[in-house]
Amino acid sequence: MYPCRKTREKLLLGPGPSPVESRVLRAMAEPTLGHLDGDFVALMDETQRLLRKTFATENPLTVTMPGTGSAGMEAACVNVIERGDQVIIADHGVFGRRMQEVAERCGAVVIKVSAPFGQALPEEELIETIRRHPEAKLVGVVHAETSTGVLQNLDRIAPVVHDAGMLFLVDAVTSLGGMEVPVDRLGLDIVYSGSQKCLGCPPGLAPLTLSPRAVKAVQERKTKVQSWYLDLTMIMRYWGEERFYHHTAPINMLYAFNEALRIIDEEGLHRRWDRHRRNAEALWAGLEAMGLALPVAKEHRLPSLTCLSLPEGIDDGQLRRELMERYSIEVGAGLGELKGKVIRIGLMGSGSTANNVIFFLSALGTTLNRMGWKTDVGAALETADERFRD
Amino acid sequence: MYPCRKTREKLLLGPGPSPVESRVLRAMAEPTLGHLDGDFVALMDETQRLLRKTFATENPLTVTMPGTGSAGMEAACVNVIERGDQVIIADHGVFGRRMQEVAERCGAVVIKVSAPFGQALPEEELIETIRRHPEAKLVGVVHAETSTGVLQNLDRIAPVVHDAGMLFLVDAVTSLGGMEVPVDRLGLDIVYSGSQKCLGCPPGLAPLTLSPRAVKAVQERKTKVQSWYLDLTMIMRYWGEERFYHHTAPINMLYAFNEALRIIDEEGLHRRWDRHRRNAEALWAGLEAMGLALPVAKEHRLPSLTCLSLPEGIDDGQLRRELMERYSIEVGAGLGELKGKVIRIGLMGSGSTANNVIFFLSALGTTLNRMGWKTDVGAALETADERFRD
Numbered sequence: 001m002y003p004c005r006k007t008r009e010k011l012l013l014g015p016g017p018s019p020v021e022s023r024v025l026r027a028m029a030e031p032t033l034g035h036l037d038g039d040f041v042a043l044m045d046e047t048q049r050l051l052r053k054t055f056a057t058e059n060p061l062t063v064t065m066p067g068t069g070s071a072g073m074e075a076a077c078v079n080v081i082e083r084g085d086q087v088i089i090a091d092h093g094v095f096g097r098r099m100q101e102v103a104e105r106c107g108a109v110v111i112k113v114s115a116p117f118g119q120a121l122p123e124e125e126l127i128e129t130i131r132r133h134p135e136a137k138l139v140g141v142v143h144a145e146t147s148t149g150v151l152q153n154l155d156r157i158a159p160v161v162h163d164a165g166m167l168f169l170v171d172a173v174t175s176l177g178g179m180e181v182p183v184d185r186l187g188l189d190i191v192y193s194g195s196q197k198c199l200g201c202p203p204g205l206a207p208l209t210l211s212p213r214a215v216k217a218v219q220e221r222k223t224k225v226q227s228w229y230l231d232l233t234m235i236m237r238y239w240g241e242e243r244f245y246h247h248t249a250p251i252n253m254l255y256a257f258n259e260a261l262r263i264i265d266e267e268g269l270h271r272r273w274d275r276h277r278r279n280a281e282a283l284w285a286g287l288e289a290m291g292l293a294l295p296v297a298k299e300h301r302l303p304s305l306t307c308l309s310l311p312e313g314i315d316d317g318q319l320r321r322e323l324m325e326r327y328s329i330e331v332g333a334g335l336g337e338l339k340g341k342v343i344r345i346g347l348m349g350s351g352s353t354a355n356n357v358i359f360f361l362s363a364l365g366t367t368l369n370r371m372g373w374k375t376d377v378g379a380a381l382e383t384a385d386e387r388f389r390d
Numbered sequence: 391m392y393p394c395r396k397t398r399e400k401l402l403l404g405p406g407p408s409p410v411e412s413r414v415l416r417a418m419a420e421p422t423l424g425h426l427d428g429d430f431v432a433l434m435d436e437t438q439r440l441l442r443k444t445f446a447t448e449n450p451l452t453v454t455m456p457g458t459g460s461a462g463m464e465a466a467c468v469n470v471i472e473r474g475d476q477v478i479i480a481d482h483g484v485f486g487r488r489m490q491e492v493a494e495r496c497g498a499v500v501i502k503v504s505a506p507f508g509q510a511l512p513e514e515e516l517i518e519t520i521r522r523h524p525e526a527k528l529v530g531v532v533h534a535e536t537s538t539g540v541l542q543n544l545d546r547i548a549p550v551v552h553d554a555g556m557l558f559l560v561d562a563v564t565s566l567g568g569m570e571v572p573v574d575r576l577g578l579d580i581v582y583s584g585s586q587k588c589l590g591c592p593p594g595l596a597p598l599t600l601s602p603r604a605v606k607a608v609q610e611r612k613t614k615v616q617s618w619y620l621d622l623t624m625i626m627r628y629w630g631e632e633r634f635y636h637h638t639a640p641i642n643m644l645y646a647f648n649e650a651l652r653i654i655d656e657e658g659l660h661r662r663w664d665r666h667r668r669n670a671e672a673l674w675a676g677l678e679a680m681g682l683a684l685p686v687a688k689e690h691r692l693p694s695l696t697c698l699s700l701p702e703g704i705d706d707g708q709l710r711r712e713l714m715e716r717y718s719i720e721v722g723a724g725l726g727e728l729k730g731k732v733i734r735i736g737l738m739g740s741g742s743t744a745n746n747v748i749f750f751l752s753a754l755g756t757t758l759n760r761m762g763w764k765t766d767v768g769a770a771l772e773t774a775d776e777r778f779r780d
Contacts, residue, residue, distance in 0.1 A: 009421040029419035031399040070637040074619045204640035229464040247460040250594035
């Protein structure tokens with residue numbers, strides 16, 4: 001038995017989970033209530049109102065799914081897709097590919113449009129593909145690709161999807177709460193996220209919102225949803241006035257999520273997005289001042305997650321170990337094609353602070369110097385610091 | 391905003407969630423770690439060892455699924471069943487029927503054997519059905535039927551299932567941690583539970599164990615598991631030495647679960663089972679001394695959950711409201727065919743105490759008297775109290 005094991009704190013600057021504020025942790029530790037308890041049901045109602053604000057949507061069907069972000073992806077797919085449906089799913093990283101895989105397991109015929117890791121999607125090709133397959137039911141795109149740190153702009157794609165009469169399915173796992181997810185502005189139809197990224201809650205819940213058009217598609221299904229656990233036709237009755245018993249909701253996770261959403265509401269969405277943007281830009285400036293390369297072009301970079309190319313001769317595993325052992329900093333390894341070539345640095349939720357940027361740049365620069373890759377840490381810190389004075 | 395909403399405590403004596411000890415709540419509030427963090431991985435290893443002890447099994451594949459109990463049911467079904475498979479699933483309540491429904495959504499041809507609500511399964515008929523369908527892949531049975539409080543003895547069924555070369559799938563949501571679940575003793579092949587019943591953890595995790603025979607069946611599948619999120623062929627690689635990234639584990643839920651299992655280990659399984667048994671028998675004696683009827687025959691009663699028939703003229707909703715409003719006691723309503731006819735009283739995990747039995751009998755007796763059904767509360771309390779002196 002290791003009684004202290006659960007108490008060693010790390011600074012979570014990886015691709016998620018992100019640091020959780022003590023207010024949220026305390027809320028999570030409050031006494032468990034029943035899933036049909038009046039006070040708990042009131043907390044669900046408030047959570048739903050706050051979640052609509054965070055998604056910037058009026059969608060009545062805005063809930064959390066009882067699982068981590070991938071459960072959100074699976075819920076999005078299983079509820080809308082029926083066996084034999086054609087769907088167009090674009091990938092520019094691991095999570096787009098995962099969405100294709102999940103859709104295939106729902107029995108969909110998946111038409112794929114791909115971009116290399118580190119780049120945004122080829123919009124012309126995607127638009128052309130949508131026009132060539134008028135019978136497709138939906139178009140799926142990852143808004144914030146957690147494996148590469150690439151942001152996919154949706155402004156041009158959304159109207160094409162809707163003109164074609166298709167549903168637009170969007171993965172906002174790493175964007176929601178850290179930047180605009182234009183749910184109502186662009187009429188995104190099915191959008192899911194994860195609690196543990198820019199929302200600042202521990203992992204375990206997947207926020208999900210469906211446009212009335214998407215709800216109609218779910219209600220008009222000819223076959224049952226293949227997942228009983230994630231079946232929105234029942235879950236919406238639990239979140240609705242009927243309070244129909246479906247599954248036992250993860251009560252304490254919802255306390256935490258409710259508190260995380262209150263914190264977001266207190267800060268204000270736009271201020272929160274600005275904070276994520278400002279700190280990311282300072283990080284980028286500092287990294288580039290050290291002579292390091294960012295593989296993603298600036299206009300496609302996520303404010304919440306930055307991919308950093310490893311300099312020649314710097315071993316990925318050793319660098320991450322040094323950061324953890326000396327500074328208790330967690331960053332992420334590369335995934336898929338970027339494995340061993342990059343580290344992923346997250347500035348998400350309460351982790352996106354000027355102090356974390358300064359501390360991380362210091363720790364990284366010092367470590368790289370120690371590993372033999374010489375850089376001027378002081379100059380880089382000054383460059384980053386200037387950004388905060390803008 | 392209701393800043394106090396999350397702090398009003400209730401005494402959870404319903405069908406789950408059960409009361410959570412403060413040690414578990416505190417563990418859950420410890421700082422979030424990454425899902426591939428070394429300290430977290432060590433906690434997973436320890437959790438796995440403790441979970442094997444709790445399941446009384448040597449099964450290497452013993453994990454928690456990242457969802458509530460119904461996710462355990464779905465994981466059990468989707469991983470073993472392929473489209474077109476024949477399966478035999480028995481029902482003696484809501485959860486057996488749910489298992490049939492989940493199996494059907496996996497594409498199984500489900501052969502059903504049923505018992506009325508409140509009774510155990512017709513063993514002869516089930517055994518006969520197994521013999522008549524040698525091509526069936528598995529037999530599914532609910533060990534502890536949460537909708538009725540009926541315990542299904544598995545001793546006679548298990549050898550028949552195995553002689554027929556089938557897998558034995560068992561729902562132990564309301565039994566694990568509160569009474570013996572004979573995983574290795576009877577060679578049960580796929581067994582799942584929920585964190586929020588007799589294990590004393592908040593809802594959000596589904597413990598699951600598979601025999602080597604069941605693992606082989608999963609590995610020899612011809613088709614992919616229809617759920618990506620619950621696909622054990624990948625999840626076992628995350629829990630195994632490889633630490634293959636699948637989904638982001640619900641970190642803080644696992645802290646809580648680890649602590650709950652430590653508490654079970656400290657108490658000792660047999661002592662814990664005895665405690666649940668002793669308190670349940672005192673409750674039954676007290677209820678019967680009040681002249682109340684228990685619809686389940688004594689030999690089929692669960693120690694963790696008791697169904698109580700409502701006396702003539704007592705309204706279910708009003709009784710539960712009175713218990714909640716006056717005493718902050720939560721009990722469960724009847725489900726399915728028993729709706730409006732019974733209440734369900736849970737004595738699970740840390741909720742199974744002599745004090746809770748005495749307090750509940752007092753509150754119930756007084757409330758019934760107030761509602762016009764006259765009973766001698768003092769005498770009933772004496773009857774229950776005697777049981778604790780045995």
